[in-house]
Structure formats: structure tokens, C-alpha cells
């Protein structure tokens with residue numbers, strides 16, 4: 514983890530809550546293109562668009578909050 518954390522393309526945000534996965538249609542298939550998230554304390558909302566892919570690691574508990 515110590516080595517990985519130095520990667521210039523890795524940004525770790527804590528104290529935020531992913532509220533939405535953004536999709537767009539590519540042909541007939543929906544493709545995830547980004548996320549919306551809110552700061553837990555201020556509830557200020559932000560959007561991040563992915564260059565390549567969105568990897569969802571929400572765990573099993575409360576997973577439905579991401580949809």
C-alpha cells in the first residue's frame with residue numbers, strides 16, 4: 514500500500530459518499546462513465562468522469578445505496 518499510494522494517478526478521498534454512478538449508452542449497452550459523490554459533512558456534491566473505466570468496490574453491506 515505504501516508504494517501504491519505514491520502513484521501519480523491515484524487519488525484517495527475519505528469522508529465522501531458515492532451517490533450515483535453515471536452511465537451513457539454506447540450502442541445498446543450502458544457504460545459507466547463516472548460517479549457523483551457528496552462530502553459527508555458539508556453534503557457538497559461533486560462529479561468525476563472516468564478516462565477508462567469505473568471500478569465499483571462497495572462491499573456487500575448497503576450496496577444498494579450506490580444505485
Ligand SMILES: Cc1cc2nc3c(=O)[nH]c(=O)nc-3n(C[C@H](O)[C@H](O)[C@H](O)COP(=O)(O)OP(=O)(O)OC[C@H]3O[C@@H](n4cnc5c(N)ncnc54)[C@H](O)[C@@H]3O)c2cc1C
Nearest residue numbers: 529530531532533550570571572573574575576578579580
Ligand atoms: C460480521 C462479519 C464478519 C466477517 N468476518 C470475516 C473473517 O473473519 N474473515 C474473512 O476473510 N472475511 C470476513 N468477513 C467478510 C469480509 O468482511 C468481506 O468479504 C470483505 O470485507 C469484503 O471486502 P470489500 O472490499 O469487497 O468490501 P468492504 O470491506 O465492505 O468495503 C467496502 C467499502 O466501501 C464503502 N462504501 C460502500 N458504499 C459506499 C459509497 N456509496 N460511497 C463511499 N464508500 C462506500 C464502505 O463504507 C466500505 O468501507 C466478515 C464479514 C462480516 C459482515
